[in-house]
Amino acid sequence: GDSVTQMEGPVTLSEEAFLTINCTYTATGYPSLFWYVQYPGEGLQLLLKATKADDKGSNKGFEATYRKETTSFHLEKGSVQVSDSAVYFCALSAPGGNKLTFGGGTRVLVKP
């Protein structure tokens, strides 16, 4: 079945550092790929998405590119802020499907 693997955290960074969170997936066909963010005490919010190979999703300074050849969707941000401290989830859905398959989540802590 479908699966998503992402790097374990926690990831601790200083403000203005570069952030990368690796995400790889296993799925048949061409799934849609997502990054969700969960701030402390809140539900999940969609951060960005990509629906086909070579698509780049971007939002709030975060970017991720759908790489079919490496089955990856790594999340990057060039200069993190304290407010980016959260848990980040990589997820996929099958073509035309509703169900999300999630990775285990990566906690990111940004220190001033």
Next chain:
Amino acid sequence: EAQVTQNPRYLITVTGKKLTVTCSQNMNHEYMSWYRQDPGLGLRQIYYSMNVEVTDKGDVPEGYKVSRKEKRNFPLILESPSPNQTSLYFCASSSRQGRAYEQYFGPGTRLTVT
């Protein structure tokens, strides 16, 4: 404001005492689902519903029931809760945006079963 609401937000109960967690959305979405979140496991789908009176099992349905009598509501029922159901629960609803279904999540319900 478009939103998914869940109640209660926090619940502590004892083994075997039936409980219901409510979920409601105001976006007229057809699709709704329940997930549980456990450390290191991410979120796993419990049940989902494609529309009124249409429900189906997700990946971890054991010990749970759902119903979908109205489009906006999708309650999660634990008939006889057990300690291994202690978890953080999220309800979600979705609409199709292009090729992907964009899901909106509720704030979560933290359940402790003693």
